[in-house]
Amino acid sequence: MNDIATTLKENTHKPVKITITLPTHAYFMSGIRDFTISLIKNTTEFSEQWAYRFQSVVDELCNNAIEHGSKPGEDIKITFIYNPDESIEIDVEDSGTGMNPKKAADIKLLVDQFVQQNIPMANIRGRGLAKIVHEWTDELEFIDKPEGGLKVRVVKYLTHIETEVLKKGFAYSEDKTHILI
Amino acid sequence: MATPASITIEDVESTTPGMVVKLAKFTGQLDESNVDEKAQQIYQLIEQNPANLNLIFDFEDLEYMNSKSIGYLTDWYGKVYENGGKIVIAKTRPNILDILQVVGLTQLIKTFSTIDEAKFAITH
Numbered sequence: 001m002n003d004i005a006t007t008l009k010e011n012t013h014k015p016v017k018i019t020i021t022l023p024t025h026a027y028f029m030s031g032i033r034d035f036t037i038s039l040i041k042n043t044t045e046f047s048e049q050w051a052y053r054f055q056s057v058v059d060e061l062c063n064n065a066i067e068h069g070s071k072p073g074e075d076i077k078i079t080f081i082y083n084p085d086e087s088i089e090i091d092v093e094d095s096g097t098g099m100n101p102k103k104a105a106d107i108k109l110l111v112d113q114f115v116q117q118n119i120p121m122a123n124i125r126g127r128g129l130a131k132i133v134h135e136w137t138d139e140l141e142f143i144d145k146p147e148g149g150l151k152v153r154v155v156k157y158l159t160h161i162e163t164e165v166l167k168k169g170f171a172y173s174e175d176k177t178h179i180l181i
Numbered sequence: 182m183a184t185p186a187s188i189t190i191e192d193v194e195s196t197t198p199g200m201v202v203k204l205a206k207f208t209g210q211l212d213e214s215n216v217d218e219k220a221q222q223i224y225q226l227i228e229q230n231p232a233n234l235n236l237i238f239d240f241e242d243l244e245y246m247n248s249k250s251i252g253y254l255t256d257w258y259g260k261v262y263e264n265g266g267k268i269v270i271a272k273t274r275p276n277i278l279d280i281l282q283v284v285g286l287t288q289l290i291k292t293f294s295t296i297d298e299a300k301f302a303i304t305h
Contacts, residue, residue, distance in 0.1 A: 025182075025214075026183075026212065026213035026214035027182040027183065027184070027214050029184070029212055029213060029214065030184045030210060030212065030214075030245075033210075033212075033245065049275070049276075049279065052275075052276035052279065053276075053279065055245070055276075056247070056248075056280060059212065059213075059245075059247055060247065060248055063212075063213045063247065063249075066213070067213075118285075123252060123255075124249060124252035124253060124256060125248070125249065125252055126248075126252070127248040127251055127252060127284045128247070128248035128249075131248070131283055131284045131285070132248055132280065132283060132284065135283050136283065
């Protein structure tokens with residue numbers, strides 16, 4: 001990973017695109033989470049805090065694709081596109097063959113409803129897309145693929161983070177159990 | 182095949198009659214591959230102690246939790262609270278605290294830097 005990171009960093013102004021195809025099994029997600037943290041920390045200007053945040057974003061998007069979009073034995077596809085000094089885009093695609101595939105419009109409606117209202121305490125589900133992914137990205141788009149299946153596209157801009165930090169003074173404190181706000 | 186994670190539970194001495202206090206230590210990563218199974222340990226604990234159960238969750242060695250594990254946390258809190266108990270969290274790592282904050286859980290469940298602070302809060 002460090003050799004790859006060095007190579008990528010040498011091409012400082014070229015977009016970096018990495019695509020990973022995974023079998024539909026939750027077991028593989030811990031490896032993808034580790035990869036996401038390493039990628040963000042070693043090859044982008046995003047902070048360590050954002051590396052952990054993108055870990056959660058990727059995990060939630062993939063879990064959604066595995067649960068609803070692709071049946072066992074098929075794949076999901078994850079694409080990272082890093083534009084140096086600008087943004088990171090993460091796309092997660094399923095095949096539309098899962099037990100409960102959703103159209104882009106349906107899932108957008110569901111997420112919008114959860115974003116606008118408080119999720120009931122007894123609800124086990126609903127916080128992944130509506131809270132974690134929605135709050136930690138600047139763009140969240142659901143796209144029906146022509147060949148079938150759903151593509152979820154998220155983008156986070158570095159400039160927006162700088163603005164947020166200036167506005168909120170948001171950063172980790174020295175005390176690892178607390179975040180300064 | 183599941184991601185490694187564990188929950189170990191021990192008794193905490195309480196001087197208040199009728200108050201049950203347990204310390205639950207979480208380790209590893211709670212994700213889609215293991216959370217449904219691991220959550221049952223806490224549900225069993227709640228079933229075995231139907232009234233005045235007070236839980237301290239030690240998150241020092243909890244490396245990751247996904248949205249479903251947060252969903253379980255809110256459900257446990259609701260069940261414990263309606264039966265006269267409390268849940269507090271101690272020694273949370275920054276990335277876990279960040280997730281708890283973004284979903285609004287820190288407004289519901291108090292977090293503490295040390296186990297002693299959490300014990301004091303729950304027994305006073």
